Amino acid sequence: MKKILLLLANGFEAVEASVFTDVFGWNKFEGDGTTELITAGLHPKLTCTWNFTVIPEMLVSDINVKEFDALAIPGGFEEANFYEDAYDERFLQVIREFHEAGKPIASVCVAALSLGKSGILEGEKATTYNHPTSIRRAQLREFGVLVQDDYIVVDHNIITSSNPSTGFDVAFLLLEKLTSLENVQQVKNLMGFN
Template sequence: MTKTLLLLANGFEAVEASVFTDVFGWNQLEGDGTTELITVGLHPQLKCTWNFTVTPEFLVSEVNLDDFDALVIPGGFEEAGFYSDAFDARFSKIIRHFNDNNKLIATICVASLALGNSGILKGRKATTYNHPTSIRRRQLANFGANLVDAPIVVDNNIITSSNPGTAFEVAFLALERLTSKENCHKVRELMGF
């Protein structure tokens, strides 16, 4: 059984988190049953970008990071306070722990900026929100990342993506990495993909 930490920041996009809960949940019931997803945050209640309130299962201070095999982080909106949590020292410490132990880290959209802020993307390939009007790609490059113009970028243990539309593919890629290609294909097919 693998355990994945779903790290949630205030202002995260619910849809970007829900793809992980759904894909990993489908795997629990219909796939090989070997994945467990645990929601963790800095606060007892978190408000999503569009005012949906979520109660994480645990606070960051209540978990042992060594118990987890993977880290996944959904992106969010600056206007909803996403970067206050995503750039918090506790977030960065968690990200560095997973990277230092070469464990899988998967992010959606602007969550890659949290990785950049933690320092783990220096000299590594990554992407982030890619709309032509957005400043996020420049911000990611300023963190030292080698910016790649692709929907999803994989650099060893790190998966980054360019927008919310990539969310399901990131979740499936994480599932494949944690289980197998065959198991992931089965879950995708059962979910209608």
Template sequence: MKKICLLLPNGFEAVEASVFTDVIGWNKLQGDGSTDLVTVGTREKLKCTWNFTVIPEMHISEVNVNDFEALALPGGFEEAGFYDDAYDEDVLNLIREFNSAGKIIASICVGALVVAKSGILEGRSATTYNLNPIRQKQLAEFGANVMKDQPIVIDQNIITSYNPATAFDVAFMLLELLTSKENCNRVKKLMGFIK
């Protein structure tokens, strides 16, 4: 079973996390059955950007990178305290460990800023939220080569995207990388994304 670590800092955006739970979950039950997802939080109880409350399955301190094939990271809002948790050294160290092990890291929207803050995007191509130039400027300040007009950027093992509208595409991309294009298309069809 290929396990995905869905890393949830407080203040994350629920819709950006839910695409991973749904796509990986659909694959587990209706696709090739090879994937499982574990929600990992920075706290025992998390509040999303819009006050949705989540209780993760594991705390970040319990994660063993060797147990997972990939890391998924949604973005969130500064006003909801996202960066307070997301920029914590425990989060940044976990991202570094996944990268050092060559595992896939898939982020959505400003989740890319967290990946970049860890230092692993220095000199690599990436994107982040595209409708506020401040976010792309921050990504550049972390040393990333910002691809402003590309909705999704893959550089080696890292996927970044530029807004919530890309969320399902990132989750399907992750599924395809973990399984196969044929299996991913089967899950897309079952979920109504292709006819």
């Protein structure tokens, strides 16, 4: 069984997290059955951007990266205090450990800023929230990232994306890295994407 850690910062967007829970849940029951997703956060209870409350299955302090095969991180809103957790050293250390182990890391929208802050994107290609009124791409560039004007960027083992609408595509890309394209097509078909 391949285990995926869904790392949640307080203030994360529920929809960006739910794409991972659904895609990997569908794979567990209807796909090849080889994946299990575990949620983790810095606190025993997390509040999403729009006040939805979530209880993660484990705390960051209890994570053993060796037990996991991949990392997924949804973005969130500054107004909901997302960056307090997303830039917390304990949160960033989890990212670094997955990267040092060469394991796939997938982020949606502004979660790329956590990757940038951790240092793993320095000199690498990536993207983040791309609305013309947003400062997020400039912020990502400040971390030494080669910011790309693309919907989704895959560089080595890291997936970054440009906005919340990319969520399902990012989750399916991560599933493909962990299983196969044929399996992803089967899960997409069952979920009504084909």
